Amino acid sequence: METPPNPTYNPKLQQSQWNPTSDFRPPSSPYRKKRSFASKLKRAAKKASCVFAIFQRKRNPSLAPISELGRNNGRDTEVSYSIDASTESNTTSLSKLRSSFSVSSSSTAANGQVGPSNFSFEEILKATDNFSQANVIGEGGFGTVYKGKLKDGSLVAVKRARKNMNDHQSLSDFKNEVLTLSQIEHLNLVRLYGFLERGDERVMVVEYVSNGTLAEHLHGVHGEGLEIAERLDIAIDVAHAITYLHTYTDPPIIHRDIKSSNILINEKLRAKVADFGFARVAKEGSDATHISTQIKGSTGYLDPEYLRTYQLSEKSDVYSFGVLLVEMMTGRHPIESKRSVSERSTVKWAMQKLKDGDSVLAMDWRIRRNPASVKAHEEVLKLARKCLGNTRQSRPTMRKCVEVLWGIRKELKERASVPLPMAFHHSADFPTRDVKDSPHGTEEGERFKFVSA
Numbered sequence: 150m151e152t153p154p155n156p157t158y159n160p161k162l163q164q165s166q167w168n169p170t171s172d173f174r175p176p177s178s179p180y181r182k183k184r185s186f187a188s189k190l191k192r193a194a195k196k197a198s199c200v201f202a203i204f205q206r207k208r209n210p211s212l213a214p215i216s217e218l219g220r221n222n223g224r225d226t227e228v229s230y231s232i233d234a235s236t237e238s239n240t241t242s243l244s245k246l247r248s249s250f251s252v253s254s255s256s257t258a259a260n261g262q263v264g265p266s267n268f269s270f271e272e273i274l275k276a277t278d279n280f281s282q283a284n285v286i287g288e289g290g291f292g293t294v295y296k297g298k299l300k301d302g303s304l305v306a307v308k309r310a311r312k313n314m315n316d317h318q319s320l321s322d323f324k325n326e327v328l329t330l331s332q333i334e335h336l337n338l339v340r341l342y343g344f345l346e347r348g349d350e351r352v353m354v355v356e357y358v359s360n361g362t363l364a365e366h367l368h369g370v371h372g373e374g375l376e377i378a379e380r381l382d383i384a385i386d387v388a389h390a391i392t393y394l395h396t397y398t399d400p401p402i403i404h405r406d407i408k409s410s411n412i413l414i415n416e417k418l419r420a421k422v423a424d425f426g427f428a429r430v431a432k433e434g435s436d437a438t439h440i441s442t443q444i445k446g447s448t449g450y451l452d453p454e455y456l457r458t459y460q461l462s463e464k465s466d467v468y469s470f471g472v473l474l475v476e477m478m479t480g481r482h483p484i485e486s487k488r489s490v491s492e493r494s495t496v497k498w499a500m501q502k503l504k505d506g507d508s509v510l511a512m513d514w515r516i517r518r519n520p521a522s523v524k525a526h527e528e529v530l531k532l533a534r535k536c537l538g539n540t541r542q543s544r545p546t547m548r549k550c551v552e553v554l555w556g557i558r559k560e561l562k563e564r565a566s567v568p569l570p571m572a573f574h575h576s577a578d579f580p581t582r583d584v585k586d587s588p589h590g591t592e593e594g595e596r597f598k599f600v601s602a
């Protein structure tokens with residue numbers, strides 16, 4: 150099932166316009182379409198507002214132009230940039246998926262502050278209570294992440310770059326993340342609302358996603374333990390997001406750091422992919438199949454072919470996605486250093502179980518067992534096996550992964566709706582395991598509990 154690209158989205162953005170490593174300048178909008186009378190009128194109004202902005206800047210030079218983003222290091226000016234908010238729609242079919250693939254053009258208000266709710270550095274200070282410890286929600290490679298509430302009531306996550314960010318790489322990763330995020334908009338990708346820079350402070354304001362990371366859900370820190378259907382929905386969301394990056398942005402974007410801690414979960418247990426610090430723009434041109442680059446990514450998720458050859462392609466994300474699928478099905482970290490040698494690499498262990506016809510033994514103890522869930526688990530592992538292929542040519546595209554996952558979800562729903570004969574409750578086909586079992590125990594001696602759908 151091939152999906153034609155969204156006809157309204159055909160940006161032809163030259164890489165030279167926004168090379169993330171060399172030129173940190175937000176590009177002009179790549180979003181092109183025929184202009185209606187209304188949009189001409191809008192443009193005229195915008196022009197007028199630009200004239201007003203120039204007039205304002207003359208009166209108030211502290212309002213730096215958008216094009217100075219990232220270039221006023223050390224000066225006490227404030228620079229801001231953000232993208233429009235748009236209504237999110239849930240995507241469950243290919244056509245809906247397509248319609249959600251759009252890039253919003255960045256809009257600039259007269260005062261140089263833009264976005265869904267205009268905010269200044271002062272408002273960010275207010276929103277986070279002067280970056281108070283009570284609002285800290287996480288710590289990452291770039292610095293501390295705060296929860297904030299803007300004056301219009303919307304919740305945001307504020308990523309505050311470490312002040313002594315003299316590590317050139319971290320700063321360029323930070324800028325890379327801002328730049329990449331500013332290019333894209335998708336239901337399953339964390340939205341960038343804006344970037345502010347004042348003096349040595351740099352903050353990135355992004356959509357707040359309220360329910361922790363996938364890693365926390367899988368490894369028992371957050372939530373009750375996800376059921377198989379919820380895991381499938383999350384896998385589909387992630388696959389949609391990566392498909393979008395690979396297929397519907399031009400030039401394509403390789404995420405480079407797909408892992409469970411970079412996937413944020415909302416209250417409805419749907420996923421948004423975050424952390425574009427390592428994202429890399431693929432070369433333009435159909436014959437460009439890979440990019441030679443420094444190794445980036447996270448242990449356990451890294452494509453071995455990329456490690457060997459230093460050549461990055463979209464299929465490196467596919468490999469990491471394969472590792473993620475295994476993690477989601479087994480509930481184990483990709484590397485489990487405390488386990489016996491044969492179980493230390495979760496991918497190797499689970500793939501061996503699949504090969505031996507014992508895939509159910511690699512199923513997360515938190516997932517309820519029934520014929521439908523056991524089958525879905527096995528099918529996901531089979532897809533993971535393809536994603537983990539040794540060569541990039543042997544791995545499926547992310548779009549193919551979406552299709553396969555849709556098929557598995559459909560079958561799961563159909564199977565789950567068929568009432569189980571009582572005999573199944575005591576079936577020897579499905580080993581039972583006590584849900585209280587330690588996730589760190591070895592599989593030998595584990596007792597499984599079989600539960601009907």
Ligand SMILES: Nc1ncnc2c1ncn2[C@@H]1O[C@H](COP(=O)(O)OP(=O)(O)OP(=O)(O)O)[C@@H](O)[C@H]1O
Pocket residue numbers: 286287288289290291292293294306308339355356357358359361362410411413423424426
């Ligand atoms: N948009 C967000 N909404 C809610 N919480 C977030 C958001 N972004 C980040 N967090 C929280 O802050 C933590 C740190 O995030 P950050 O992206 O800075 O680093 P990381 O991805 O965990 O680590 P690294 O940068 O080393 O990859 C996350 O683990 C998450 O708990």
